[in-house]
Amino acid sequence: MTVVFVHGVPETAxxxxxxxxxxxxxSMALSLPGFGSxxxxxxxxxxxxxxxxxxAELHRIPGPIDLVGHDWGALLTYRIVTKYDVPLRSWVAxxxxxxxxxxxxxxxxxxxxxxxxxxxxxxxxxxxxxxxGNSILDLYRSATPNPYRDWGPxxxxxxxxxLVITPLQDPYDDYQPAAEIARQLAANHYLxxxxxxxxxxxxxxxxxxxxxxxxxxxxxxxxxxxxx
Numbered sequence: 588m589t590v591v592f593v594h595g596v597p598e599t600a601x602x603x604x605x606x607x608x609x610x611x612x613x614s615m616a617l618s619l620p621g622f623g624s625x626x627x628x629x630x631x632x633x634x635x636x637x638x639x640x641x642x643a644e645l646h647r648i649p650g651p652i653d654l655v656g657h658d659w660g661a662l663l664t665y666r667i668v669t670k671y672d673v674p675l676r677s678w679v680a681x682x683x684x685x686x687x688x689x690x691x692x693x694x695x696x697x698x699x700x701x702x703x704x705x706x707x708x709x710x711x712x713x714x715x716x717x718x719x720g721n722s723i724l725d726l727y728r729s730a731t732p733n734p735y736r737d738w739g740p741x742x743x744x745x746x747x748x749x750l751v752i753t754p755l756q757d758p759y760d761d762y763q764p765a766a767e768i769a770r771q772l773a774a775n776h777y778l779x780x781x782x783x784x785x786x787x788x789x790x791x792x793x794x795x796x797x798x799x800x801x802x803x804x805x806x807x808x809x810x811x812x813x814x815x
Contacts, residue, residue: 588651588676590614590798593641595658595682596723597715599623602657606787609795617644619660621722632722633729634737638663642671651676653802657787658682658759659726662734668745669772670738675747677805679798681786683751686742687764688735692727699727742771749774750801754782775801 590612592603600616600623607614618624620640621632630636641663645652652675656664661680668678684690692700699705705728709720735742751769753762755778762778769776777797779786787794 588612588653589648590653590655591645591648592616593654593656593660593663594619594622595656595660596622596726597719598658602785603787605791606794609792610799615648617641619722621718623719626718626722632725634662634666634726634734635729637726638666638671642667642673645673645675650674654678655798656680658784662686662738665742665768665772666738668747668749669743670741677748677750677802678745679750679752679801681752681754681757682760683753683765683768684761684763685759686734686738686768687761688733688739689764690733690735692731692733693759696727699724700731742768744771744773748805751776752779752786752797753777754779754784754786756781756783757786759784777801 590610592607592614594600594602594616600618603616607616619637620626620630626632645654645667654664654667654675658681661682662685664678664680665686667673668675698708705724709715709717709724712720715723749772751765751772751774753760753765753776755762766776782790
């Protein structure tokens with residue numbers, strides 16, 4: 588089996604390095620086009636374009652696959668497991684509250700979604716390059732007023748077993764709506780009381796153990812093993 592990690596915005600695949608160091612099994616971290624990787628000129632960088640891209644990438648990877656998504660990688664994970672015919676062994680994702688019909692984007696996301704203000708942010712940003720900045724604008728502007736508007740009707744029980752992670756110190760997530768989405772997907776719900784948005788960086792060993800516990804509960808004789 589292969590664990591496939593998908594990062595969020597504005598991040599790169601390196602986000603997962605410290606967590607992956609605690610796993611002995613095969614794993615890989617994909618780079619979203621435009622985020623520390625090339626973005627083809629024909630690539631629209633909308634939420635649907637990224638979902639199509641991720642589905643195609645997963646089809647190229649020998650299975651079985653355990654998919655793990657964070658932030659926008661999590662939103663893409665929810666889309667993959669409810670809309671696409673991608674064979675997965677399991678999936679894990681955070682940020683479930685963002686898939687709720689009542690979700691309102693945070694202030695920075697609203698800046699990115701505003702014509703002029705978003706471009707000015709990208710121009711002044713020192714921690715992102717122009718390619719990543721433009722990809723951020725295209726992505727967030729494709730998801731107004733929230734992801735639920737276009738993707739919500741397809742949210743249903745996934746065919747593969749899933750785990751929703753909610754770090755309780757994450758200002759971009761919220762326990763109650765996340766719990767509702769977890770129930771809608773018939774997924775397990777795991778709370779991380781002392782973790783924030785970047786839980787995989789803040790607590791890599793504990794995060795790896797939580798993933799391993801989930802995989803072992805589903806497949807006791809299989810799953811990546813922890814390396815301490």
